[in-house]
Amino acid sequence: MVEKVVLLICDGLGDRPIDELGALTPLEAAETPCLDRLARESECGLMYPLGRGLVPGSDVAHLAILGYDPQEYYAGRGTIEAAGLGILLRPGDVALRGNFATVDGGGIVRDRRAGRIRVVEPLVKPLDGIELDGVTFMVKAGTAHRAVVVMRGEGLSASVTDADPHKAAARLxxxxxxxxxPEARRTADVLNRFIDRASAILHDHPLNIExxxxxxxxxxxxxxxxxGHYREVPSFRERYGLSACCIAGGGMYKGIGRYLGMTVLEVPGATGLPDSDVPAKFRAALRSLETFDFVFVHVKATDSFGEDGDFIGKKTFIETIDRAARVFESLPANTLFVMTGDHSTPCxxxxxxADPVPIMLRGSGVRVDDVVAFGERACARGGLGTLSGTNVMHHVLNILGRLPLAGA
Amino acid sequence: MVEKVVLLICDGLGDRPIDELGALTPLEAAETPCLDRLARESECGLMYPLGRGLVPGSDVAHLAILGYDPQEYYAGRGTIEAAGLGILLRPGDVALRGNFATVDGGGIVRDRRAGRIRVVEPLVKPLDGIELDGVTFMVKAGTAHRAVVVMRGEGLSASVTDADPHKAAARLxxxxxxxxxPEARRTADVLNRFIDRASAILHDHPLNIExxxxxxxxxxxxxxxxxGHYREVPSFRERYGLSACCIAGGGMYKGIGRYLGMTVLEVPGATGLPDSDVPAKFRAALRSLETFDFVFVHVKATDSFGEDGDFIGKKTFIETIDRAARVFESLPANTLFVMTGDHSTPCxxxxxxADPVPIMLRGSGVRVDDVVAFGERACARGGLGTLSGTNVMHHVLNILGRLPLAGA
Known part of the structure; x- marks a missing residue:
């Protein structure tokens, strides 16, 4: 009987055929003997994370794949980023994510990442705890140039625009x-005042003087x-009766795990970057099966290579995943292995x-089909057919015998 | 990068296996080397224009395929037929389509097409501009026995029944x-009076005396x-940012184009009949790519042969389409080619x-699958799987990189 699940999500895994790769996608072109063996023992399919015609952001795609319809459970990116840094919002809170950036005297953004500054903790310190008009600002450093700001106080709303022009050389x-x-107007007003205050503090900060x-x-x-704002979300255990953990390098993905009540495991070397220790993450996944029913493992760099247009890098990184995935060939008999992407990021x-991503389910009871390779086009002929992100947990729970009977 | 699109819709293209064709459909039985080559370079699928279990009228099927959900944008056939003759309704207008017919003294319809009369302009003339109870009747001749009537005035409604018994030898x-x-009652009343007035005028018309x-x-x-009534519809350009044109012989299909704000191109020899100059239409499509981003080409006779039960005619006409389609093999690299039908019309x-129709997408970035023929059953194994009519533009816009991001 299948009782446990490993769900491996490779970010931005899907792609389009690339001439330089012989009209194959990076996943198809990569040497992936292990993933292909796994596919041979799997039921495969092609998954549209949010349905056809929708280009998924990673946050909503993950919610959908984990069975939480984003229409019902998505409360904004800031909420999930805050969770990633350990702050679960309370009702009334508003959370934003942010970058430390370089802005010139004329109000033009010169560098959205402040020269890719590595450590921002010292900059965060004097900002954390600022109070304005009854609102307390909690500021927490993320990885590299990133941070999260949580506003706590009466009469706030997440219905405010970004202060970020989203590109360099643009005006703030x-x-x-x-x-x-009134809540949205008040929030915008207090937030602008906070940003100005922070700007003044940062200008004179010793680190910046240096x-x-x-x-x-x-x-x-x-x-x-x-x-983003607070939303009441049933935990993975409440929803499915499964104890769950999350293994991820990127803050947002830890945030998804924490938002859904998973235990977020810290794995040394899991960076969310191309240098991430993928084998260590997969070994940790295997070990955590002793403690948890459901292990969500996230690998980020497939997406980053896609966003850089680096198809050789993407292909090579997929080969790294393949080598590390050998541990999943010898999963215990009571464990279902599921592998997919959260969306496509064509180089x-x-x-x-909106291109769909391949998915495979391998474990006892699965109707193994005749797909012999893990790739976009190979999986299109799989037994699962085409499915939506929110169908993934349907199939998982079905194999686990955990779906309720409809009717009688 | 793909920037332009040719969408070829062959009306009623789909069919069922026919014993006399060796248990093949007309499309499968036809010699179509060109369409098969195009399919080999395409991602294919099977499309249910309105979803499973719905038999599509051509009007609603076209709206769906062009990305306009009929639930939201369909306002009745009369509206589209009026657009086909160049009349775009204003709010409050009601439009009907009609046939000039032969009715005997006892009120029995003897010939729904008045002996397939070829020209009705002279008959329309004395009817156009009639005013009754504050309602002006605009009457415009269509092709052969067809016409359109638009009612303009206060307090009208399209919620009225047909006066047409829809078959010969039936009572009016x-x-x-x-x-x-009150609007529906008033409209029915005024319309009946108009029909009687028209009948009296037609009886004494010199053409009928002759x-x-x-x-x-x-x-x-x-x-x-x-x-049909007025409905506010965003133009193709407003909706997708694409300049669009329509190449069709049949009035209704020109109406679809005009209803969606496309430029309707007149191509000499495009009749919407089996004698239509298909090569001229396809060449015009190719030329119009210089001016437009999106070219919608419609071919009608596949449907007409199906409605006549003429499977040899349907097969032969598909071979005509195949020969003409060679121009689409050498489309510019920036152009996506899409071919499908609007529904099946089994001979x-x-x-x-409600049988689905095959669809193929050919162009840069498409995940070419291993389908090697353009046919109902060959395309069922394609990478697109089964899709709905409203998914077609999702896939098109995805290849064009024109879909917005959901989430963040």
Whole structure:
């Protein structure tokens, strides 16, 4: 009987045929003997994370694949980023994610990542705990140039625009209300005041004085975006009766795990970058099966290579995943292995697309089909046919015998 | 990068296996080396225009395939037929399409097409501009026995029944309100009075006096049906940012184009009949790519042969399409080619059915599958799987990189 699940999601895994790869996708072109063996023992399919015609953001795609319809459970990117840094919102809170950036005297964003500054903890310190008009600002450093800001106080709303112009050499925006409620207007106003206060503090911060002196880009501005709010979400255990853990390098993916009540495991070397220790993550997944029923493992760099248009890098990284995936060939008999992507990031587009992603389910009871390779086109002929992201947990729970009877 | 699109819709293309064709469909039995080559370079699928279990009318099927959900954008056949003759409705207008027919003294329809009369302009003239109870009747001749009537005035409704009994040797109906509103009652009443007035005028019309004398069926009655109303519809350019044109022989298909704000191109020899100059239409499609981003080409006769039960004619006409389609093999690299039907018209049924139709997408970035022939059953194994009509533009816009991101 299948009782446990490993779900491996490779970010932006899907792609389009690339001439230089012999009209194959990076996944098809990669040498993946292990993934192909797994596919041979699997039921495969092609998954549209949000349905046809929708280009999935990674956050909503993950919610869908984990069985949480984004229409019902998505509360904004900031909410999930905050969860990734350990802050679960309370009702009334508003969370934003942000970058420390370099802004010149004329209000033009010169570098959205402040010279890819590596450590921002010292900059966060004097900002954390600022109070304005009854609102407390909690600021927490993320990886590299990233941070999260959580606003706590009466009468707030997440219905505000981004202050981030989303590109370099552009003029700074101000936060504006996105609807006509007093809450949205108040939030925009307080947030703009916070940003100005932070800007003044950052300008005179010793770290920036030092960076100015050394000729580095100053981290003198906090670009905020993706306001999110609290939403009540049943935990993975409440929803499915499964104890669950999350193994991820990227903050957002840890945030998804924590948002859904999973235990977020820290694996040394899991960076969410191309240098991430994929074998260590997969070994950790295997070990965590002793403690948890459901192990969600996330690998990020497939997406990053796609966004850089680096199809050789994407192909090579998939081969790294393949080598590490050998541990999944000898999973215990009570464990279902599921592998897919959260969306496609075609190297030719350098951004997410609505192209579907391959998926395979391997485990006892699965109707193994005749797909012999793990690839976009091979899986299109699989027994699962085409499915939506929210169908994935349907199939998983079905194999586990955990779906309720409809009717009688 | 793909920037332009040719969408070829062959009306009623799909069919069922026919014993006399060796248990093949007309499309499968036809010699189609060109379409098969195109399919080999395509991603294929099987499309249910309105979803499974719905038999599509051509009007709603086209709206769906062009990405306009009929639930939201269909306003009745009359509206589209009026657009086909160049009349775009204003708010409050009601449009009906009609046939000039032969009715005997006892009110029995003897010939629904008045002996397939070829030209009805002279008959339309004295009817156009009639005013009754504050309602102006605009009457415009269509091809052969066809015409359109647009009612303009206060307090009208399209919620009225057809006056057309829809078959010969049947008794004429009266227009009745289809709901209990004063508008529907008033519209039915005024429309019945118009029909009577028209009937009297037609009876004494010199053309009918002549036809009586020559032993031809009189065009002494205007059978009206398909009342439609105004609906606000975003143009193709507004909706997708694509400049679009329409190449069609049949009036209804030009109407679809005009209804969606496309430029309707007149191609000499495009008749919407089996004698239509298909090569001229396809060449015009190719030329119009210089001016437009999106070219919608419609071919009608596949459907007409199906409605006549003429499977040899349907097969032969598909071979005509195949020869003409060679121009699409050398489309510019920036152009996506899409071919499908709007529904099936099985020769054995002689009417539309809910059977799905094959579809292929050919162009840069498409995940070419291993389908090697363009046919109903070959395409069932294609990478697109089974899709709905409204998915077609999802896939097109995805290849064009024109879909917005959901989530973040």
């Amino acid at each position: 925006g101000r936060v504006s209300p996105r609807d006509n409620t 960076r100015r002196r050394d000729g580095h880009a100053e981290a003198n501005y906090l670009l905020l975006r993706g306001a 030719a587009l350098r951004e997410h697309s | 109906g009266r227009v009745s309100p289809r709901d209990n509103t 036809r009586r004398r020559d032993g031809h069926a009189e065009a002494n009655y205007l059978l009206l049906r398909g009342a 054995a049924l002689r009417e539309h059915s």
